Amino acid sequence: MANPESRLPENVPGAFYVTSECIDCDICRQVAPSIYQRNADIGYSVIVRQPETEAELRLADEGLEGCPVEAIGMDATALSPALSRRADSAQIPA
Numbered sequence: 001m002a003n004p005e006s007r008l009p010e011n012v013p014g015a016f017y018v019t020s021e022c023i024d025c026d027i028c029r030q031v032a033p034s035i036y037q038r039n040a041d042i043g044y045s046v047i048v049r050q051p052e053t054e055a056e057l058r059l060a061d062e063g064l065e066g067c068p069v070e071a072i073g074m075d076a077t078a079l080s081p082a083l084s085r086r087a088d089s090a091q092i093p094a
């Protein structure tokens with residue numbers, strides 16, 4: 001589980017975040033390039049766009065699940081009510 005205290009300030013605000021445990025392996029960026037991108041200034045991936053649709057939520061979650069060092073977290077309380085219901089029905093863990 002990602003440590004929210006290591007959340008990078010370069011992430012756009014919202015439910016998903018990357019932490020400083022990122023090892024810059026590129027997996028999340030390959031899975032969901034519209035959500036995760038490399039920040040060259042810090043050498044880590046960051047969230048550049050929070051998911052707004054169920055499809056984007058699934059992509060963001062695939063990136064989270066694929067991270068080998070658990071450097072991606074998700075705060076379900078920051079999801080919009082509609083997206084939160086979709087996460088529940090899609091059984092995406094908070």
Ligand code: SF4
Binds near residue numbers: 021026063067069072
């Ligand atoms: S999958 Fe994890 S370790 Fe790899 S680039 Fe993304 S956040 Fe960093």
